[in-house]
Amino acid sequence: MNERGATRVGSARGAMHTGYGDLYNWNVTIGPQEATGRSPRRIADDQLRRLRQRFVDPAGMGEARRLLAEHSTVILSGGPGSGRHAAARVLLYELPRETGIFRELLPGDEGEATLTDATLVGAGDRLLLDLADAGGTRWAKDCRDLSSLRKVVHEQQAHLVVVMPYGDDLEADLQFLRADIARPPAEEVLLRHLRLHGVPHEAFLQPAPAMVEFLGEQRPLAEVAGFADRVRRARAAEPGAGFARWCEQARDARKTRRKEVARLVAERCEASQRALLFTTAMLHGAHSDVIHRATDVLLHLPGGPREEGPSLACKDLAERLEEIHASTGVYGHVQFKELDYDDAVRVHFWDHMPHLRPLFSSWTARSSKLDDPHLTPSLREELVSRLADQYLRTRQWQGLAALADEWTAGAGSRALVPAAVHALSRGLEHQEFGSAFRQLVRVWCRDKQLTRELADVLRYVCTNVIAPTHPDQAMIRLLHLARREHGTTPALDALCALVATSSRLRRRALDRVTRQSSAPAADARLFLRICDPGPLTEPGGAPHALVDERYVQECVSLGWHVVLTHLPQPDWQPYAKRWLHLASDSDDRRDLLLDLLVHGAGGNGTHFAALYAAARAAEPTTSGGPARGAKTTDRLLHKISATQGLRPRDASPRSASPGGTTP
Structure with missing residues (x-):
């Protein structure tokens, strides 16, 4: 390199670094809802709202709205570029959102139920089934399954929008649901x-x-x-x-830029010129101080181009920017003079200098960590996104995934957690490779040896990127993460926040940690958090509460049995205390809640004794007073005695069994 940066300090606020090397001062908190303040449902609604603002109704939109309102289902047909995908999302956004969640159905994907699964639809859900790219065989099968799906949609007061493949036939009994979408002006x-x-x-x-x-x-x-x-x-x-x-x-901007860039790169052969050209393209719009420092980073990376020379003899930054057809604005921000020149430069370097791609990736990591007040979080995110786009454009999605993995391993990786988040998010949001990234995240959450940094990244993308449109897949991935936690429980916290958005998700989570459990002790701890008696007993806009379902009752009893078998009493007693308090406060569900605990004991005398002791300990803090708590304890004792074949003289009337019938 032929010039080195000079240090000039006018005033210092906070950390200051005046030599070569890194100062990591990228303070970004990565967490689930606590980081964003928004639930996955809110994120999805915000995305749909922004789409609605830009949407122009295509021909046929009125008919689509009518069919959706009358039949709870509409099948959209339209050619590529007609806006059918956007129309489907807008139709669902316009619906009332008191209950249920928006989500895309992915039949056949891991973690997704089939279209004939009765548990697929939650109360008030807004469902998108995008089959625009389905092949003939899959389309025929999904058409056959639509009748079953529509029945459940109607029962759950939900809504379904289907995008059908262009040019394919629709069965005669579904034709009345079809709305043809034509491209708007x-x-x-x-x-x-x-x-x-x-x-x-x-x-x-x-x-x-x-x-x-x-x-x-x-x-x-x-x-x-x-x-x-x-x-x-x-x-x-x-x-x-x-x-x-x-x-x-x-x-x-789209017609001539790449040829112009190719000529410019051929003319600018000096390492410093090309380094400045690439840096300006990757940090387009950044302050000139950032451009200067990032260019210096590129020229000093191992394996990078180098030029040495007396700094005062070199051209200043303004002259060097002029050589690459760029300039600084009024506030010192650097831009090329022609629109989209930066995009063409990025494409040229990536396509025509493939041997330098590892260097470009290393430079991105180093530059994203620069300590500079002009390097804002949004600019850091844009820098990583521009690199990710080159990987995805050239179909190297595995390379992008490996880069995110690399950025969360080893010393100093904490500073690169936001960069890894942005890289993975870009892949997950990609239309073609999003599914591959979701599967990779599943494998990592379940099997990969996790650093704390990678666990944070995976939790964040599950909650903020996957969950808004694919909550079932996010739930499964968070379950895998939560099983592996020790001490702290951020993944479990995120999981509980996610299942709180949908009774259907809570039911599926209960099924996973009880009936499909492969790690009973770990899942017992998850069960205690997921099986919150409050949401279980509140319908929340649904026709009935979860606890009224026989299947859920069986899951709960099985879950309590695993808890009593595998966990020490101090671990589960606070949760049993909440369960018993709710039983005391709920006259209509008291017997059912107590029955579920008794059935969970599985006839084991030690378990019965532990439950009775927990009930006695909960009496003083019962909201209705200790006397009300004592009545609940007496009722629990009666049920235990009845299960053991004993009949105390003050026996109370028989209670409902978990199946909802009198024994």
Whole structure:
């Protein structure tokens, strides 16, 4: 390298570092809801709300709304680029959301129930079944299963939107549910996006030949949205240029940039020039101080290009930026002069210098940890996302996953936890590789040797990335993580927060830790948290409470049996205390709750004695007073005696069995 950075300190606030090497000061808390303040349900609703703001009703949308309202199901048909996927999500977003959750059904995927499974649908759920890419055989099978699914949807007062494959046939008995979606006017879609981007209405009235040319090409609606975004960025770069010029920039950005970049790279052969070019593309829009330091990092990495020379004899940053067609704005932020030039530079370096890809990945990690007030969290996230996009664009999703793994292992990995989160999130959100990343996360949560950092990353992406659209898969992955926790329980906390959003999820979680358990002692601890008697006894908008279901009663009894068998009394007594308090406060469910405990004891005298002791200990803190608690203890003792074949003289009437009938 031919120039080195100089240190100049005007004032210092907090940590300061004046030499080479790293100072890690990236204070990012990675957790589940406590980090975001939002539940997976809220995240999903926010995503759908943003989609609705940009959505223009296609032809046929009114009919789709009518069918969904009348039949709780609608099957959308439309060609690629018609907006059918967005229409499906908007239809579900517009529904009332007092109960249930939004989720995408993935029949056949690990952790997902089949379409004929009666437990697939929760009360008030809003379900999306996207079969647009289903093959002929799968589509035929799913069509046959739709009748069973629709029946459960109706019973649960839920709603279902199906996107069918383009050009495939629909069975005659389902034709009445079909709504044909036609592409909305592209100009209206473009104007909606521009208005949301803050482009004033009067700008649309100006002649814009480039916009007319673009709209005449009948591009997919996703590309129309991309054109609007490029107009937004062109306006931000040249506010006074006018609407026609912004549209020209948006049109040309996709046509000529890569050839221009190839010529520029060929002309700029010096290591410092190419390092600055790559850094500016990866940190486009960053402050010049960040660009300078990150370029210096690239030139000093092992295996990276090097040039040495007296620093005062070198060109200053402004001159060097001019050589690569970039400049600094009023506030010192660096940008290329042409729109989307940064994207073309990233593509060129990645495609034409594949031997440097490991170096680019190492540089991204080092640069994301730089301690600089101008390097904001959003810029760090964007840096990692730009690198991840190159991996995904070239179908190297395994390389991106390996990078996230690398960033959470070894010394200093704590500083790279946010970078690993962003890398995995990018993969999970990818349309083509999202499923592969979800499966990888499952394997890691279950089998991989976990560092604390990787466990934090996995918990975060399960809760904030997977759960909003695939809550069943998130629940299973969090279960795997929670089984492996010792001491602290952040994954279990996240799991409990997730199942609290849906009675159906709580039922599935109970099934997993009781009937499908492979680690009884570990699952016994999970059971105590998941089997909260409050949510079990509250319908929450559903036709009945979970505890009224025979299947759930069997799970609960089995769970308590495992708890009493595998855990010491001090571990389970606080949970039994809550259970007994609720039994004391609930006259209509007291007998059922006590029966579940008694059946959980499995006729074991030691278990009965432990339950009785727990009930006596809970009496003083019963909300209705110790006397009410004592009545509950007496009732429990009566049930224990009856189970043992004893009949005390003050025997109370027989109670309901877990099946809901009188013995």
